[in-house]
Amino acid sequence: MVGNDGARPRGPRTSTPGRLLLWIALPILGVLACGLLLTTSIGGLRDNIGVVGTQAEPQVVAASRLSFDLASMDGQAADILLVGDAAGLSETRSGAYQRFESDQADADKQLELVGSGIEQVPNGPATYLAIETGLSQYTQYVSFAMYIADQAHGQKSGQPPSAALQAYDHASALLNTDGTGAQAQAEQLFIGEQEAESRPSDDGSATIWHLQLGCALLIAFIVVTLVLVQRRLSRVFRRMVNPLLALTTITTLIFGVLLFSALGAAKSSYDALNLNGPTSVVTLWNTRATTADMNASESRWLLDAGNPSAQPTSTPAAEQQKFTSDDQSVMSTQPSGNVATEFSTYTADDTHLRSLINGGSTSLDAQISEAVAYKTATSDAAYATYDADLAQVIGVEQQAFAVSTAHGENGLVSWLWLPWLWMAATIALILLGSAPRLREYR
Numbered sequence: 001m002v003g004n005d006g007a008r009p010r011g012p013r014t015s016t017p018g019r020l021l022l023w024i025a026l027p028i029l030g031v032l033a034c035g036l037l038l039t040t041s042i043g044g045l046r047d048n049i050g051v052v053g054t055q056a057e058p059q060v061v062a063a064s065r066l067s068f069d070l071a072s073m074d075g076q077a078a079d080i081l082l083v084g085d086a087a088g089l090s091e092t093r094s095g096a097y098q099r100f101e102s103d104q105a106d107a108d109k110q111l112e113l114v115g116s117g118i119e120q121v122p123n124g125p126a127t128y129l130a131i132e133t134g135l136s137q138y139t140q141y142v143s144f145a146m147y148i149a150d151q152a153h154g155q156k157s158g159q160p161p162s163a164a165l166q167a168y169d170h171a172s173a174l175l176n177t178d179g180t181g182a183q184a185q186a187e188q189l190f191i192g193e194q195e196a197e198s199r200p201s202d203d204g205s206a207t208i209w210h211l212q213l214g215c216a217l218l219i220a221f222i223v224v225t226l227v228l229v230q231r232r233l234s235r236v237f238r239r240m241v242n243p244l245l246a247l248t249t250i251t252t253l254i255f256g257v258l259l260f261s262a263l264g265a266a267k268s269s270y271d272a273l274n275l276n277g278p279t280s281v282v283t284l285w286n287t288r289a290t291t292a293d294m295n296a297s298e299s300r301w302l303l304d305a306g307n308p309s310a311q312p313t314s315t316p317a318a319e320q321q322k323f324t325s326d327d328q329s330v331m332s333t334q335p336s337g338n339v340a341t342e343f344s345t346y347t348a349d350d351t352h353l354r355s356l357i358n359g360g361s362t363s364l365d366a367q368i369s370e371a372v373a374y375k376t377a378t379s380d381a382a383y384a385t386y387d388a389d390l391a392q393v394i395g396v397e398q399q400a401f402a403v404s405t406a407h408g409e410n411g412l413v414s415w416l417w418l419p420w421l422w423m424a425a426t427i428a429l430i431l432l433g434s435a436p437r438l439r440e441y442r
Helices: 016-039 042-083 093-115 124-151 162-176 182-197 199-237 243-272 281-306 316-333 338-355 364-411 418-439
Strands: none
Touching (some): 042 364, 199 243
């Protein structure tokens, strides 16, 4: 007789109701995990859209608009000195001065707007103070240069009084010196604002990706366990379909489809709110600021070329190089269509303008006079057409941005409460569908 001394002892076996309870608990745990993941994330996603639309984007746009205003101001100041007392030009001192004042007022407005969130920008307060100080000093010296030029009589176009030119040259250096000028500080502030304010958008996009992955796995887990529960019940109780559990499976699949549709729409909204996109309002404003700087550089080049003995801080060669560098930068971010064509027309006019001062047989005074007339008529008209159309494109993109912000926020409103409803309904259906089978074991 074989003894049982070598038999392996067996642990206690789980009862059939115990195993059934485990199978029922698994989809319930999956529902709780998915629902809680959504309820703790959707609110943050919606809030981030509001932050990008109402705080981040206006801050970054203000920084790029500030760069535009500074460049445009300097261009208008140079034009005031270029025009002089010459008659018959398309530009007048009063017209340039009005635009200068308008740019100055907008620069103060944008600087104030940027200052409201400056603490979030790395080294923001110090950069802000440098811009504010530089702008104040710049306007003082420019005002002095304008006063001297206004007091002079019989001034030839392109050749202002030397004292006015010296005052403007000092002002322009305060604004345009690489690294330390107010314009360079404004560009650093723009980069800092762009980096700081892009975080909500980046965080939102990352959250959507994690939600899509997490919820896909959890919903798949819920559906699979529900199917396995139904199969197990059908084997034990010889019933092919449990209506309530079948309904739970179908509603979970429908919930998953709706969820991924909503997350896809939210992802599209975040993509539309990308502050660094090639057609974003921020990028277009930065492009507009760069072309304004090109136009100002063109005017400074004319002043330098017409006054070779003044020994300005900048030189015609330096201004030419700056114009070329800005041209290459704009070409990489230029919107297509009419705006691109108009920009090509403007740069072609600039090439012709520079060819007018060629050291030929005519005197420098005559060459400068012809160049200023061309600048204030043809070249400025081409730039104004381009700038106006680019401003219209910016306006269209700004409206689209506002629509995307509202659409993104509104699209997630129902998902602030829908996961709770789904959790309650799904758990209730699972329990109601399983309870009759559990009672049969009693």
